[in-house]
Amino acid sequence: MSRSILLPLLADGEFRSGQDLADALGVSRTAVWKQLNKLATETGLVVDSVKGRGYRIPGGVDLLDPEQVKAALSAEAASLLSSLVLLESVDSTNAEALRRAGEGPAAGLVCCAEQQTAGRGRRGRHWVSPFAGNLYLSLVWEFDQGAAALEGLSLAVGVGIARALDRLELPPVQLKWPNDILHEGAKLGGVLLEMTGDAAGACQVVVGVGLNVAMPQAAGDAIDQAWTDVRTLAGSTHPGRNKLLAALLDELLPLVAGFQSSGFAPWRESWQTMDAFSGEEVVLHTGPQQLAGVARGVDERGALLLETGQGVQTVYGGEISLRSAT
Numbered sequence: 001m002s003r004s005i006l007l008p009l010l011a012d013g014e015f016r017s018g019q020d021l022a023d024a025l026g027v028s029r030t031a032v033w034k035q036l037n038k039l040a041t042e043t044g045l046v047v048d049s050v051k052g053r054g055y056r057i058p059g060g061v062d063l064l065d066p067e068q069v070k071a072a073l074s075a076e077a078a079s080l081l082s083s084l085v086l087l088e089s090v091d092s093t094n095a096e097a098l099r100r101a102g103e104g105p106a107a108g109l110v111c112c113a114e115q116q117t118a119g120r121g122r123r124g125r126h127w128v129s130p131f132a133g134n135l136y137l138s139l140v141w142e143f144d145q146g147a148a149a150l151e152g153l154s155l156a157v158g159v160g161i162a163r164a165l166d167r168l169e170l171p172p173v174q175l176k177w178p179n180d181i182l183h184e185g186a187k188l189g190g191v192l193l194e195m196t197g198d199a200a201g202a203c204q205v206v207v208g209v210g211l212n213v214a215m216p217q218a219a220g221d222a223i224d225q226a227w228t229d230v231r232t233l234a235g236s237t238h239p240g241r242n243k244l245l246a247a248l249l250d251e252l253l254p255l256v257a258g259f260q261s262s263g264f265a266p267w268r269e270s271w272q273t274m275d276a277f278s279g280e281e282v283v284l285h286t287g288p289q290q291l292a293g294v295a296r297g298v299d300e301r302g303a304l305l306l307e308t309g310q311g312v313q314t315v316y317g318g319e320i321s322l323r324s325a326t
Contacts, residue, residue: 004088006035013060015053042089043115043131044219061132062214062241064112072246080253082108089131091118094194094208097138101196101204109140110249119210120192127190127210130219134229135211135245141256146200151316152264152302153256154179154191157207159270160251161189167247168239170230174276177295177304177322181211182276186228188212207256209248213241265300272297282306283323284315291315295322 009016009024018029025032036055040047048056066084073081083106090096090113097111113136116129129136143149158175165173174182181189189211197203212229220227231238239247272278277295284291284306293308304315304322 006032006039007061007063010047010055010057011061011063013057015048015050015056017054021055044216045131063132064114064245065242068242069246069249072243074250077246077250077253080108080257081110081249082106083110085109085111087111087113089113089115089117092116092120092208093136093138094120094192094206097140097206097208098194098196101140101206105142106140106204107142108253110137111140112137112245126222128215128219128222129210130216132241133215133219134213135209135241135248137209137245137248139207139209139249139252139256140204141207141259142202142204143260144202145260146198146203147195148200149260149263150193150195150205152267152298152300153205153207153259154193155271155298155302156255156259156264156267157191157193157209157252159267159274160255161191161209161211161248162270162274164244164247164251165230167250168234168243169237170239171233173274175271175274176276177298178302180276183228183233185276186226187223188228188230188233205256207252209252211244211248213244214238263300264302268298268300268302277322277324280324285323 005025009021018032021032022029036047039045045057045061048058064086066086070084093111093113093116097109100106100109115131116136119127119129119136155178158179158181161181162173162175171183173188176182179191180187189209192208194206195203212227214231215229230244275297278297280295282295293306296305296307296312298304299314306313306315
């Protein structure tokens with residue numbers, strides 16, 4: 001019995017009797033009970049069982065629906081989308097997208113999952129990925145000028161995400177160089193770029209996006225920094241994960257399609273207006289080394305401009321974390 005059959009029957013949060021579930025699935029009530037216990041263990045979802053009423057998932061579960069997402073896309077985004085893959089569970093959507101890209105041309109492939117078992121952020125950090133709580137998506141695009149054509153892409157993607165959230169009338173967000181989405185200092189999401197192919201020529205790039213949507217508190221306790229989610233920002237006007245995913249793809253598909261020809265320059269001004277650390281004293285950490293200065297935005301290539309006692313230094317991406325000095 002697949003989760004994809006059982007979960008939709010309980011997605012609305014209402015009670016369903018064991019017999020109704022058994023009849024719908026063509027199995028015994030004992031089999032339903034065993035599968036619900038397995039589902040709760042594997043997904044972390046809470047499944048209530050009340051004698052005389054049946055089973056329910058309190059509050060329901062907001063499942064992704066590829067057809068809903070495709071129906072909500074703009075004509076431009078729909079024309080650029082080659083495939084929308086939705087998995088119940090995967091180690092990492094980026095890892096899966098890289099595997100598929102390695103099998104052949106995959107421009108316009110979008111891979112999403114309800115749950116990641118080994119989700120990752122920058123510097124190999126674990127990305128908390130509870131079942132059906134957030135968005136985990138990876139978009140593949142092809143470039144023929146190698147890594148040089150990708151300078152500033154993660155920053156431009158951050159602008160695209162911010163624009164998608166704004167279109168859904170969510171509160172303004174800030175961007176932290178080089179790849180974080182923040183709201184009032186708390187982390188809302190992040191971007192992870194990975195590449196396969198020729199670093200100096202034809203390559204395929206995976207744009208990974210993780211966005212906290214309705215993070216369960218128990219899962220959030222594993223995050224080692226302040227965080228927030230779309231549900232907190234939106235309150236009663238929460239748009240739902242399918243609408244969110246469509247809005248993100250509306251922004252990101254045209255962005256990656258045009259980035260090789262435009263570069264980061266057209267995105268720079270928008271990024272600067274959302275710079276979370278603009279004019280602040282910061283400390284850059286790269287391995288054991290630290291460099292203190294004042295953040296002065298980014299240049300046309302997406303490099304951080306750091307004002308130090310020796311003047312303004314240009315800092316490119318890499319194993320660098322940015323922390324406020326205050």
